[in-house]
Amino acid sequence: MPPELAALIDNPLLLAAVLAVGAICGVAIERLAENIEKQRRREYWRGRGHGGKSQPTPWRRNTGLPVPTEKAAPRTAAAADQLRCVMEAEFTERALLNKSEAAVFKTLDAAVIARNPGWQVMAQVSLGEFLASTDSDAFAAVNSKRVDFALMDEHAHVRHALEYQGTGHHLPGGAAAARDAVKKEALRKAGIGYHEVVAGHTTPAELKRLVERLVPGGPETAIGAQSQ
Known part of the structure; x- marks a missing residue:
């Protein structure tokens, strides 16, 4: 051994x-x-x-x-x-919009359809779904950010984004203003309009006038204008 x-x-x-x-x-x-x-x-x-x-x-x-x-x-x-x-995990369903947002959506949707039936209102749309960039870092910065409402034309292109500014949206110390600035700049560079709907200040009549300014009239609207 x-x-x-x-x-x-x-x-x-x-x-x-x-x-x-x-x-x-x-x-x-x-x-x-x-x-x-x-x-x-x-x-x-x-x-x-x-x-x-x-x-x-x-x-x-x-x-x-x-x-x-x-x-x-x-x-x-x-x-x-x-x-x-x-x-x-467990999952439960929840409303896509809160009550005030849902009210704005109904008014906005009705106004857009009346103005041009070819256009549609989309809710809670991620910017990454309708924006593109060759800069991967810049795209990652906006990919998951959302707009409250998007106005889509008859060719499925988003032409305008509307943000609903509810009470407390820009409270001191919040990051909402910084996020909005990022979204505004990305939308501006893509040639997409950005508009704000302020709770308690934007009336249904004002919202309708905004739609008439942003959405081109459809065939029915043109015929109605000629008959007057």
């Missing part, structure tokens, strides 16, 4: 310590191998999602720094985690 092994046998504490270190090293090596295999599978499926070709690494504009991986490619693992979280 080798003298080193005999020494370990004669010293149970030392033998236990050596075995423990060996077990820890074995677990670490096994986990490292699992992580490498997981990464290999992720890269494989990402390649499948892009026609079998690896996706070039995107770079942040004017910084020389790569965009984080979660922006560069879809993450199946993250989607699976989200699905598991949703499956374990």
Whole structure:
């Protein structure tokens, strides 16, 4: 028997310590191998999602720094985690608009239809649904921001955005003004009008006049004007 092994046998504490270190090293090596295999599978499926070709690494504009991986490619693992979280949670429905917003929507919708039936009023629309930008950072800044109401023409293009300013919208210390400034600038650059409807100040008659100014008259409106 080798003298080193005999020494370990004669010293149970030392033998236990050596075995423990060996077990820890074995677990670490096994986990490292699992992580490498997981990464290999992720890269494989990402390649499948892009026609079998690896996706070039995107770079942040004017910084020389790569965009984080979660922006560069879809993450199946993250989607699976989200699905598991949703499956374990409870959901209930709620109104898309509060009472005052719903009242403005009804008045606005009726005025738009009367002015031009080809146009429609959309509620709570994300800017990312009707704005585009080649600057990924700028697009990310507005993607999830919403406008209360959007006036869409007969070609499904948003031409005007209306924000309902309820009571307390611009309380001191709030971030609403900063968010509105971001939305205003993005809409301005896209050539989309921005208009505010202030609670307690904008009457239904004023809202109707605003619609008449923003929405071009439809065929029925033109015929009615000629007959007068």
